[in-house]
Amino acid sequence: MATPYDVQEAEDRWRRRWETEGIGRVDLDDVDPSDVFYNLAEFPYPSAEGLHVGHVFRYAGVDVHGRYRRMLGDQVFQPIGFDAFGIHTENYALKVGEDPISLTARTTARFRTQLERIGAAWDWSRVIDTSRPEYFRWTQWILVRLFEAGLLYRAEAPVIWCPSCLTVLAREQTERDGTVCERCESTVTERVMTQWFLRITAYADQLLDGLEELDWPERAKRLQRRWIGKSVGREITFGDLTVFTTRPDTLPAVTFLAVPPGHPAAGSTRPHPITGAAIPVYEADYVVEAYGTGAVMGVPAHDERDRRFAEEHDIPTSEAELLEPAVAASVGSPATRYRLRDWLISRQRYWGPPIPIVHCPDCGAVPVPEDELPVLLPEVDDFRPTGTGRSPLAAAHDWVDTSCPRCGGPGRRETEVSDTFVDSAWYFLRYPSTEYHDRAWDPDRTAKVLPVDFYAGGPEHIQRHHLYARFVTMALHDLGLVPFEEPFPRIRIGGMIIEGGAKMSKSRGNVVSPDDYIDTVGADALRCGLLFSAPWEQGGEFTNAAIAGIERFFARTWRTITGPDGAEPDNSIMARAIKAVTDAIERLAFNVAIARLMELLPHIGSPASKRTFVRLLAPFAPHLAEELWMRLGEPFSVHTQPWPRYDERLLEDEEVELAVQVDGKVRGTVTVPRDASESDVSEIARRQVAGLPMTDEVRVVYVPGRVVNFVTGESGMSRRSDRTRPDGDVAAVSGTA
Numbered sequence: 001m002a003t004p005y006d007v008q009e010a011e012d013r014w015r016r017r018w019e020t021e022g023i024g025r026v027d028l029d030d031v032d033p034s035d036v037f038y039n040l041a042e043f044p045y046p047s048a049e050g051l052h053v054g055h056v057f058r059y060a061g062v063d064v065h066g067r068y069r070r071m072l073g074d075q076v077f078q079p080i081g082f083d084a085f086g087i088h089t090e091n092y093a094l095k096v097g098e099d100p101i102s103l104t105a106r107t108t109a110r111f112r113t114q115l116e117r118i119g120a121a122w123d124w125s126r127v128i129d130t131s132r133p134e135y136f137r138w139t140q141w142i143l144v145r146l147f148e149a150g151l152l153y154r155a156e157a158p159v160i161w162c163p164s165c166l167t168v169l170a171r172e173q174t175e176r177d178g179t180v181c182e183r184c185e186s187t188v189t190e191r192v193m194t195q196w197f198l199r200i201t202a203y204a205d206q207l208l209d210g211l212e213e214l215d216w217p218e219r220a221k222r223l224q225r226r227w228i229g230k231s232v233g234r235e236i237t238f239g240d241l242t243v244f245t246t247r248p249d250t251l252p253a254v255t256f257l258a259v260p261p262g263h264p265a266a267g268s269t270r271p272h273p274i275t276g277a278a279i280p281v282y283e284a285d286y287v288v289e290a291y292g293t294g295a296v297m298g299v300p301a302h303d304e305r306d307r308r309f310a311e312e313h314d315i316p317t318s319e320a321e322l323l324e325p326a327v328a329a330s331v332g333s334p335a336t337r338y339r340l341r342d343w344l345i346s347r348q349r350y351w352g353p354p355i356p357i358v359h360c361p362d363c364g365a366v367p368v369p370e371d372e373l374p375v376l377l378p379e380v381d382d383f384r385p386t387g388t389g390r391s392p393l394a395a396a397h398d399w400v401d402t403s404c405p406r407c408g409g410p411g412r413r414e415t416e417v418s419d420t421f422v423d424s425a426w427y428f429l430r431y432p433s434t435e436y437h438d439r440a441w442d443p444d445r446t447a448k449v450l451p452v453d454f455y456a457g458g459p460e461h462i463q464r465h466h467l468y469a470r471f472v473t474m475a476l477h478d479l480g481l482v483p484f485e486e487p488f489p490r491i492r493i494g495g496m497i498i499e500g501g502a503k504m505s506k507s508r509g510n511v512v513s514p515d516d517y518i519d520t521v522g523a524d525a526l527r528c529g530l531l532f533s534a535p536w537e538q539g540g541e542f543t544n545a546a547i548a549g550i551e552r553f554f555a556r557t558w559r560t561i562t563g564p565d566g567a568e569p570d571n572s573i574m575a576r577a578i579k580a581v582t583d584a585i586e587r588l589a590f591n592v593a594i595a596r597l598m599e600l601l602p603h604i605g606s607p608a609s610k611r612t613f614v615r616l617l618a619p620f621a622p623h624l625a626e627e628l629w630m631r632l633g634e635p636f637s638v639h640t641q642p643w644p645r646y647d648e649r650l651l652e653d654e655e656v657e658l659a660v661q662v663d664g665k666v667r668g669t670v671t672v673p674r675d676a677s678e679s680d681v682s683e684i685a686r687r688q689v690a691g692l693p694m695t696d697e698v699r700v701v702y703v704p705g706r707v708v709n710f711v712t713g714e715s716g717m718s719r720r721s722d723r724t725r726p727d728g729d730v731a732a733v734s735g736t737a
């Protein structure tokens with residue numbers, strides 16, 4: 001179907017006008033703190049491939065939410081930036097043989113154009129780029145603060161090494177139980193090296209406890225809890241070997257001990273603390289996670305994994321009786337263990353902020369003074385990773401050789417850089433303060449704008465970026481530098497857009513770029529096509545059919561709004577639609593909201609209903625709505641109009657309260673739409689009333705307007721013919737008569 005207006009011309013024109021007039025910018029000096037709504041999307045790393053439609057799906061959802069909040073009257077602060085340092089960018093630079101500085105400048109410019117063209121109301125006056133000295137100066141300043149607080153330290157430890165990226169990695173940067181590099185999927189190895197760590201384990205309990213109060217998806221909380229992995233148990237000694245267990249009661253049934261591969265105790269025996277029997281010590285891969293905690297007990301009679309291990313190694317099973325709880329509670333000594341390890345942040349790479357430390361033979365590790373920051377990256381002939389465990393920065397001798405900031409004697413600069421996840425652990429603090437060049441963030445500004453009101457994250461960041469950002473914020477809070485402990489009180493996790501049933505990736509060749517769509521059907525159709533394809537938090541398949549469906553909807557919208565005026569729709573139809581679209585946006589169910597707009601369109605006729613419709617459409621299709629708003633003769637801009645309201649009284653008759661019974665006994669009440677079906681009613685009841693039996697075990701008797709009864713057992717099954725009786729006798733159908 002031919003589009004009835006020149007999409008490219010209209011979209012370009014409105015984007016220029018919005019930028020000129022500052023739609024999307026908030027004057028943070030002149031704003032009431034209670035009005036500011038910090039609506040944040042995770043910033044992208046500017047890959048060479050450019051933005052793909054998965055980004056557009058994520059960002060379009062954030063933008064609809066932000067535009068809706070603005071129409072509700074909030075001062076919406078919605079910045080964007082570039083996570084431009086890091087191995088991703090550098091690996092690509094290595095592949096094409098380009099300097100990462102010029103490569104990043106190019107990819108960032110391309111990303112910016114793409115981000116502009118999707119028509120999101122970004123505040124471009126506050127853009128940040130983590131690879132720019134004016135940003136990483138403050139990343140280094142934070143590292144100095146943490147060093148002085150004892151939270152950044154250097155230690156020799158077994159670390160994870162990627163033989164392809166030629167650098168150490170944090171545990172969070174591995175996948176498949178810590179066996180492969182998340183960036184290049186190479187099998188990682190272990191090395192003992194002297195490295196820089198952030199003491200995140202000091203905050204393990206605070207990170208756990210803080211989760212309780214956060215408005216996050218349960219799944220995200222669960223993943224962080226599991227990653228921190230707190231277990232409370234006992235330490236029990238078998239000779240000189242200390243084991244940790246959460247099941248001290250199984251001590252009598254221990255038939256072996258397991259240690260990580262390479263542990264010196266492997267192949268020997270240790271005496272059982274009660275019986276004195278010689279207990280063999282085996283190496284087991286599954287103890288790797290417990291590195292640093294030593295050994296674990298093997299109890300084949302009471303643990304499935306131990307049983308399998310015992311069978312493989314012909315170890316006997318003991319059926320000895322378990323200890324009484326009071327006894328078990330006094331075995332060994334109490335101990336708490338965490339799965340979380342300190343965060344390894346140093347990298348033997350080029351493309352990151354140099355760790356701002358000078359090594360002095362007399363003073364040790366000395367932080368670079370604040371007035372000498374940033375420590376810039378030296379120019380090097382070869383930025384390729386060396387593979388020797390030394391950073392490419394070590395070859396820049398003139399840069400490495402310096403003087404000690406404390407004693408003035410000869411010193412050597414630290415030659416490793418910090419990981420990109422340090423850059424992103426604090427970037428949300430910088431956005432509101434970008435105009436300040438003498439401080440990382442302004443205290444008043446920070447108190448006014450932060451914490452982030454709504455954070456749209458990716459599932460891959462729950463155990464990485466979200467955890468690191470919480471830790472850094474808590475540490476900065478304890479140093480008196482920020483007035484809150486939790487940066488993201490409300491997170492929602494966006495789903496993934498797939499293509500041809502698979503995650504988009506360059507190697508599969510199924511990455512869909514937004515450019516071709518924006519050039520043909522326009523940004524609005526792409527945004528709505530993506531949002532219509534799948535629930536935002538769930539994600540789903542990208543199809544051209546969804547885009548085509550949106551194009552037809554836009555064409556009908558154009559004809560209706562610009563066409564002759566018609567009749568006023570029924571009040572309750574408008575009220576129901578406004579309520580449905582509003583509720584759907586609040587739930588981030590943008591697909592549902594668009595479907596409701598499609599249903600509403602045929603009822604639109606009068607000038608008032610046209611104006612309401614265009615305002616409801618504005619967050620989703622910002623350019624089209626602006627164009628239609630102008631054609632209705634209304635003043636610029638639709639995006640500063642109030643969100644449509646409706647009269648609650650018009651909906652009163654729409655809903656009805658029902659009693660919820662199980663076998664005739666009242667368990668609660670629910671409010672449901674008057675015309676709800678039996679299956680809708682049972683679903684709503686199950687969601688809102690605790691303890692109802694499962695569907696396949698019961699017969700549901702629904703008397704519209706009065707009661708829904710879940711009938712269990714034989715008396716219920718014999719009355720199947722009574723399923724729904726519009727005016728039936730409640731006692732007679734309840735199964736108790």
Ligand SMILES: [Zn+2]
Pocket residue numbers: 162163164165166181182183184185186
């Ligand atoms: Zn790698």
Ligand SMILES: [Zn+2]
Pocket residue numbers: 360361362363364404405406407408409
């Ligand atoms: Zn010194």
